[in-house]
Amino acid sequence: xxxxxxxxxxxxxxxxxxxxxxxxxxxxxxxxxxxxxxxxxxxxxxxxxxxxxxxxxxxxxxxxxxxxxxxxxxxxxxxxxxxxxxxxxxxxxxxxxxxxxxxxxxxxxxxxxxxxxxxxxxxxxxxxxxxxxxxxxxxxxxxxxxxxxxxxxxxxxxxxxxxxxxxxxxxxxxxxxxxxxxxxxxxxxxxxxxxxxxxxxxxxxxxxxxxxxxxxxxxxxxxxxxxxxxxxxxxxxxxxxxxxxxxxxxxxxxxxxxxxxxxxxxxxxxxxxxxxxxxxxxxxxxxxxxxxxxxxxxxxxxxxxxxxxxxxxxxxxxxxxxxxxxxxxxxxxxxxxxxxxxxxxxxxxxxxxxxxxxxxxxxxxxxxxxxxxxxxxxxxxxxxxxxxxxxxxxxxxxxxxxxxxxxxxxxxxxxxxxxxxxxxxxxxxxxxxxxxxxxxxxxxxxxxxxxxxxxxxxxxxxxxxxxxxxxxxxxxxxxxxxxxxxxxxxxxxxxxxxx
Amino acid sequence: xxxxxxxxxxxxxxxxxxxxxxxxxxxxxxxxxxxxxxxxxxxxxxxxxxxxxxxxxxxxxxxxxxxxxxxxxxxxxxxxxxxxxxxxxxxxxxxxxxxxxxxxxxxxxxxxxxxxxxxxxxxxxxxxxxxxxxxxxxxxxxxxxxxxxxxxxxxxxxxxxxxxxxxxxxxxxxxxxxxxxxxxxxxxxxxxxxxxxxxxxxxxxxxxxxxxxx
Numbered sequence: 235x236x237x238x239x240x241x242x243x244x245x246x247x248x249x250x251x252x253x254x255x256x257x258x259x260x261x262x263x264x265x266x267x268x269x270x271x272x273x274x275x276x277x278x279x280x281x282x283x284x285x286x287x288x289x290x291x292x293x294x295x296x297x298x299x300x301x302x303x304x305x306x307x308x309x310x311x312x313x314x315x316x317x318x319x320x321x322x323x324x325x326x327x328x329x330x331x332x333x334x335x336x337x338x339x340x341x342x343x344x345x346x347x348x349x350x351x352x353x354x355x356x357x358x359x360x361x362x363x364x365x366x367x368x369x370x371x372x373x374x375x376x377x378x379x380x381x382x383x384x385x386x387x388x389x390x391x392x393x394x395x396x397x398x399x400x401x402x403x404x405x406x407x408x409x410x411x412x413x414x415x416x417x418x419x420x421x422x423x424x425x426x427x428x429x430x431x432x433x434x435x436x437x438x439x440x441x442x443x444x445x446x447x448x449x450x451x452x453x454x455x456x457x458x459x460x461x462x463x464x465x466x467x468x469x470x471x472x473x474x475x476x477x478x479x480x481x482x483x484x485x486x487x488x489x490x491x492x493x494x495x496x497x498x499x500x501x502x503x504x505x506x507x508x509x510x511x512x513x514x515x516x517x518x519x520x521x522x523x524x525x526x527x528x529x530x531x532x533x534x535x536x537x538x539x540x541x542x543x544x545x546x547x548x549x550x551x552x553x554x555x556x557x558x559x560x561x562x563x564x565x566x567x568x569x570x571x572x573x574x575x576x577x578x579x580x581x582x583x584x585x586x587x588x589x590x591x592x593x594x595x596x597x598x599x600x601x602x603x604x605x606x607x608x609x610x611x612x613x614x615x616x617x618x619x620x621x622x623x624x625x626x627x628x629x630x631x632x633x634x635x636x637x638x639x640x641x642x643x644x645x646x647x648x649x650x651x652x653x654x655x656x657x658x659x660x661x662x663x664x665x666x667x668x669x670x671x672x673x674x675x676x677x678x679x680x681x682x683x684x685x686x687x688x689x690x691x692x693x694x695x696x697x698x699x700x701x702x703x704x705x706x707x708x709x710x711x712x713x714x715x716x717x718x719x720x721x722x723x724x725x726x727x728x729x730x731x732x733x
Numbered sequence: 734x735x736x737x738x739x740x741x742x743x744x745x746x747x748x749x750x751x752x753x754x755x756x757x758x759x760x761x762x763x764x765x766x767x768x769x770x771x772x773x774x775x776x777x778x779x780x781x782x783x784x785x786x787x788x789x790x791x792x793x794x795x796x797x798x799x800x801x802x803x804x805x806x807x808x809x810x811x812x813x814x815x816x817x818x819x820x821x822x823x824x825x826x827x828x829x830x831x832x833x834x835x836x837x838x839x840x841x842x843x844x845x846x847x848x849x850x851x852x853x854x855x856x857x858x859x860x861x862x863x864x865x866x867x868x869x870x871x872x873x874x875x876x877x878x879x880x881x882x883x884x885x886x887x888x889x890x891x892x893x894x895x896x897x898x899x900x901x902x903x904x905x906x907x908x909x910x911x912x913x914x915x916x917x918x919x920x921x922x923x924x925x926x927x928x929x930x931x932x933x934x935x936x937x938x939x940x941x942x943x944x945x946x947x
Contacts, residue, residue, distance in 0.1 A: 255855045277835070347885050348916040384913075393886065415885055451835050483795065484838055527794035530931050531842055603914060 242354025247336075247626050249586035252545045254276035254545065258553045261491060261546075265498035268307045272301035274454040274503050278461035280505060285378055288510040297600030298458075302503070309502050312509035313554065320473045320516040320557045322380070322410040323441045325431050329409050330441070331380055333518060333557035333591040338624075340582075340617050341380035342372055343564060343595035344414050344643040345399075348383045348604040352692050355569065357604055362402050364605075367696055369406025374695045375614040377621065380410040382447070384597050394718040400427055400444075401711050405703055409513045411444045411451050412475060412594065418716070421446065423581055425470060426593070431707070438471070445473040450500050452480035461507065468508045475559045475592070476504035481533050482543070484526035490539060494546055496524050505556070518592055520559035523578035527566075532601045535564040543628020544581070545588035552589070560590025563613040564598035570608035570685055574599060578609065579616050586620045602715060607692045608685065615667050622663040667691060735766055739775040742751025742807065744922050746779025751806040768814035771807075772851070780804050780849055787934060794842070797934070798834075801883040808851065823851035824876035824944045827869045827907075830859035831890040838872025838885035840913050841914060842877060844929065846937040852877075863890075863897035879936070880926075882913040891916075891922035908943040912936055 253261070273291075286292045288311075291303040319334035349360040349368070368384035383399040390398040397417045404427070405410050415421035428443050429435045448463050450456045467474040478500035480486035483731045486493040501519040508515040515662045522717045524533055524540035532538060544561050551558035562585035565577035570669040578596075585593045595602075596617075597610035627633070648654045667687045669676055676682075682690075703711070735788045738761045745753035783800045786792040792800075815822055815947070826847055830840045830943045844854045857865055857874045866878060878898070882888040891911050898904050911921050912930040921929035928943055930936025 343883075388885065392889055395885075455835065457835050481838075488795075527793070528795060529787075529790055529795050531839075601914075 235467050246447070247625075248587060249589065250545055250584055251549060252542055252588075253549050254505075257491075260549050261494050261498060262554070265502060266309060268308065268454075268495060268499040268668075269304045269308060269437075269502055271303070272454070272499075273301045274301045274456060274499065275299050275460060276456045276503075278456065278458045280465060281461035282408075282454065284507055284510050288506065304503070304506055307425075307649070308506050312506040313556075315509045315513035316505055316556060316705060317514060317516045318555045318557075319643070320445075321441055322412075322432055322445045322473055323429075323443045324408045324410050325443050326408045327441070328444070329379070331410050331592065335591075336550070336589045337591055338586055338589055338593060339379035340532045340593045340596055341378055341409070341412065341592060342368070342382045342384045342584075342610060343598040343602065343605070344384070344412070345384035345386045345600065346605040347386055347388070347620070348382065348600070348601055350569065350604060350606045352601075352689070352696065354605045355689075357600075358566070359388045360605065361389040362387045362398055365399050365402035366406045368610065369403045369606060370699065371610050371692065371695055372406035373409060373702075376612045377552070377612065377617040378596060378610070380412060380413045380592065380594075382594060382657065383414065384610070387452060389586075390715075391719045391722060393722040394420065394715065395424050397427065397614070397715040397718050400424045401715055404431060404711060405425065405701075405708070408702060412447055412631045413444045414447045415463060416457055419721075421463055421466060421472075423714050423718050425472065427711050430710050431716070439701055442473055442516075442683065443469065445475060447475050447477070449480050449505070450504065452477070452478050452485040452500060453496060454500060456500075456503060464504060464507055465511050468512040471512075471516065473516035473518060474508075475509075475518045475520055476501055477522050477559050479522045481526075482523070482525040482539060483528065486523075488525075490525075490543055490546070493523055493525075493543060494550065497547065498550060501590055518557045518559045520561075521547060521592075521649055522559070522561045522563075523547060523593075533671070534566055535561075535595070535598055535601055536566040536573070536581070538580070541581045541584040543591065545584050548585075548588040548590040558590040558592065560593040561595045562593050563596030563609070565609070565613070566598050566599070568604070570599070570606050570612060572689065574606070574609055575616075575623070575684070579611055580614060582616050583620050583623070586617070607696075608688045609693050611695070612667070612684070612688045619663060619665075619668075624727070627671050633665055735774075738766065738769075739778065740763070742771065742775030743779030743782065744774055746800050746803045746807070747782055748825075749796060749805045750931070751799075752893060754803040754807040755810065757768075761873050762810065768811040768818060768922035769820040770903045771868070772815065772820070774810055775802050776807050776811075778810065780851075780917065783849070786935070788844075794933070797849070798845050805848040805850070805883045806909065808848075812853070822853075823946055825853045825873060826865065826877040826879050827857060827873055827875040827938060828856045828879040828881075829857035829866060829869075830881045830883075831887055831894055832860060833890055834882050834884055834911075835859050836889035839883065839933070840881035842933040843862065843881065843912060843936040846933040847879075847940050850937040850941055852940060863894040866894050867898060867901045868899065870901075870907060872929075873927070875907060877908045877910060877940055879930075879940070880909065880911045882911075882916065882930070885915045888915050888920065889924075891926070895925055910936065910939055910943065911922045 277299040294301040482493040523543040562581040567573040908927040910928040911926045
């Protein structure tokens with residue numbers, strides 16, 4: 235007998251969906267056509283040779299690249315071995331992200347040339363100390379689950395800044411880290427640092443403590459470094475994010491469906507190559523799509539189109555059953571202000587409601603050029619607020635509380651009832667920086683705006699520093715950075731960015 | 734009669750109508766108008782209006798690019814004649830994305846805008862090594878060299894390139910303008926560039942300033 239459930243327990247999490255299943259299929263099968271008929275350019279001989287060995291057509295071979303066309307069955311085969319779940323641990327294994335299905339995690343964005351000084355509120359080039367402090371902020375904020383380098387370290391050597399960034403983050407946080415790498419050498423060094431942090435290479439096999447960010451160039455181009463990193467990561471079981479960053483109207487069609495098709499084509503190339511190299515290699519597909527602003531010609535990080543594309547792509551990845559790298563907590567503003575709050579709130583809400591797994595770019599401003607400690611701290615509260623919405627309204631006998639209503643009856647109040655005492659903390663969201671006090675109380679506390687309260691919170695967190703790494707560990711990790719500097723000495727133009 | 738042709742030309746540019754631009758340029762030449770007059774009273778008048786509207790927020794990048802194309806299509810007919818008659822032209826720019834960087838679009842956008850401003854562009858592509866810039870300078874003798882970089886790792890290659898141009902003894906023959914997401918005026922000054930363009934339209938303005946026609 236078929237039992238139809240009544241609505242004792244309804245589906246409780248609200249979901250934001252922008253595509254129908256038919257539309258998702260149409261986008262996916264179109265991406266397969268582009269991959270097979272238009273093809274993608276691979277600037278890496280090992281990459282196109284590997285594609286060829288797996289059944290791809292390789293044509294128009296030049297000195298540095300080839301056009302690769304992949305038949306759909308290559309994608310089917312790759313998707314069959316691609317892990318549906320990817321786990322990344324924090325450096326001390328206390329924290330972890332389990333990226334699959336509807337699990338959501340928020341974290342910072344990466345590698346902004348500039349940052350906002352928390353003391354002076356001035357925009358300047360980012361330093362080692364900034365990256366460390368921003369990691370410390372992320373470490374202290376309960377709604378941030380992973381971290382990325384919120385600034386490009388520019389007060390160390392040029393070609394090796396990625397190692398210094400990793401060191402700065404290891405000094406600042408114990409949350410899972412998504413690194414970037416200048417090149418293969420940089421990736422190798424950071425892997426070495428992770429082994430040191432873990433106490434040996436074999437510890438890595440128990441679960442990776444970082445993932446790697448890899449970005450192919452839109453439209454449909456995969457550079458030599460990108461493919462090198464992909465192959466290396468597959469070999470070493472480093473989970474990696476393979477995220478194209480197409481701009482609708484500039485490096486992708488102006489129509490958002492076309493942008494999604496192209497991005498998916500770019501992602502699929504990464505999936506196929508990774509699985510050809512090592513079946514079961516963990517990959518997270520992204521996730522960073524927006525439009526070009528047609529007045530200023532910049533990549534918009536706060537547009538409604540970005541939120542829409544992010545939601546659409548999340549649906550596509552859920553349909554494919556592949557972990558997803560989403561984008562939110564970012565804005566085109568220059569300082570943490572009203573625009574920062576409104577843009578980041580909208581994209582945080584839509585990203586969470588769409589339910590992408592690894593939602594990055596919290597703390598990003600000015601089209602990804604500047605990081606903001608205030609944006610990071612403010613977004614923590616926004617995420618917390620949105621997570622309350624995600625918990626929805628469970629409807630059952632307990633939550634309907636008919637017995638309590640009966641007990642209080644007309645004209646009474648619920649404040650002193652046990653049911654209220656027991657349930658208010660889980661049911662009613664407690665704001666931290668949000669103002670709900672009376673006008674008089676607010677005035678007595680200094681008439682502070684939200685932005686001022688956020689800045690105070692930044693200062694408060696940064697004041698209290700507890701070292702994460704002991705001296706010996708710090709020195710060993712630092713040694714890798716210094717050795718890299720020695721190897722790269724003399725390669726670059728001597729240029730002090732701060733003198 | 735000539736007034737009507739000039740107006741039609743400036744409107745064609747404003748509306749991004751390459752077909753009409755070429756057709757009307759040819760018609761003007763057929764009717765005996767000088768290449769210089771067609772350029773200055775027709776095409777450039779349209780492009781200047783495009784600039785005004787763009788800055789006001791009434792026109793957008795794709796529209797400006799269409800206008801730039803309409804202008805440059807007309808220019809193709811005029812260029813050989815202008816060269817012969819010695820009319821002062823905006824000049825020539827060698828444009829490239831520096832070594833190690835595959836990002837193409839910003840540099841192409843600037844190239845199109847500069848073309849729209851009347852410059853002749855020699856596009857040497859992306860991942861262009863200093864030697865490639867030097868060869869292009871020797872071959873094309875440009876007024877300006879434009880360099881683009883999208884990454885903080887590659888932006889310093891602009892400094893290398895400028896140094897290499899210096900060492901080749903060519904630095905005095907060209908002005909260097911730089912741009913790209915991580916670049917700012919301070920950085921441009923640091924590496925000894927002659928100018929920094931914050932975005933494509935600003936770069937076109939800068940190019941005009943550098944050759945003294947702004």
